Amino acid sequence: MLIPDTTQTVVAPASAPGPGAIAVVRLSGPGAFSVAKAFLEPRKAFDDPKPRSAYLLRAHEDGRLLDRTITLLYPSPKSYTGEQMVEIFCHGSPYIISRIVNLAIKHGAVEARPGEFTFRAFINGKLDLAQAEAVNDLILSESAAAHRAAITQIEGGVSKQIRKLRRRLITLLSELEVRLDDSYEELPALDLSSFREKTLLLARGIQVLADSFEKGRYLKHGIRAAIAGAPNCGKSSLLNSLLGYKRAIVAPSAGTTRDTIEEKLDVSGLSVIFTDTAGINRRTGNPVEKEGIKRTFKALKTSDLILWVQDAAKSAGAADRRVQKAIAANAQRGTAVLKVFNKSDLPPKRPPAEIAGGTSLSCKTGEGVETLKKLLAGERGRLFSAEASAVITSARHFQALLNARKELEKLKELESGKTFPFELAAEHLKGALGELAVILGETTSEELLADIFKNFCVGK
């Protein structure tokens, strides 16, 4: 069976593995109380518990005290999963945790699969699929921006947008269906131009939401910033200065960095993945250096932002021009290029006007590094102007929206024909509706559900 059997009672530790002050073991399912009652005392706590109340209960194994616990009891449906639930807060010893899990299993529970609690919440209608997926994003969020996107989605931000689009689709569909049912032709003829207009607006609405996916990708995974420049200009030094520790090797010889080095940093709530690259050198015969430069080009191609580092204590030369060319040839359209003039602690060899066109800093003294970070944080505004509204962060949702949009494209083709075939048009609207239903998990295959929840943590 691909998806779990929800008639069983499941158990799993919900806190991170390893020792900790306190750990949580969760039980959910029709037998949660009776399983927990078998090893937690006093038993009368389970008789008629107040929803979401805490009880001081002793866990016993073979007549011996295992731990004193604080246990929360959730009579159904007032729980995360909607089922009867028990959460046992014990001391965070891996031994105690495994004993409690074993006791639960001994008394009839089975081990929960990854994400099974959230899966049950979904099956029981506590969350729709888009909300359930965001629970995992929330757990994995590493920056304020990723957190914001996930929490908005859990609170129903994305689902609300999808439902709005769905209502508009249903209105259009009903205009066709009433006429398909109207065998006596009592209704006025369909106003095709207004219908066409509404379809167009709806297709645009779907596209706007789909377009937020790019933004959503940044929010979820962070933006990619490549650090590029001529050999020896201080790229690795800049990576280290931004991170605040010596991640990359820095040396006076040119060609120190061969492979690309990636490191993630939270810059004012925005995750930025910095890539230190090999200096772009003139044609080299050295196969390792060649490969390094190939990787630099790839980093330029896949970046959302490029920090172009130049040595301000050296006049602009052929090496800088090569870098400029490489950026022009590889960077995607719309990629921001921020110029960084390094080594400001040394006498400048560049005209002040040139330096004014970028950020002047010194990796040696640290002067100007904060200014650069502020500038990076400012990029956030450019990338996420509509941050408050819901954004699509899931590739699955993005694909479904594109599919829905395609269905409307086909409808448009029909509308431009001589006669407008209602039945065919209704089929495309239903197709689009089906795509939106998949996002909310209303018509989602078992395979897809299994695939979504398998990436969750156990206990969530």
Ligand SMILES: Nc1nc2c(ncn2[C@@H]2O[C@H](COP(=O)(O)OP(=O)(O)OP(=O)(O)O)[C@@H](O)[C@H]2O)c(=O)[nH]1
């Ligand atoms: N004076 C001064 N020297 C610096 C500064 N930043 C880096 N350097 C020096 O410049 C040299 C090259 O620094 P790296 O950070 O290795 O330069 P890179 O661009 O990564 O070099 P490659 O990886 O070889 O392309 C080292 O000797 C650094 O100590 C700075 O702000 N001021």
Ligand SMILES: [Mg+2]
């Ligand atoms: Mg380097």
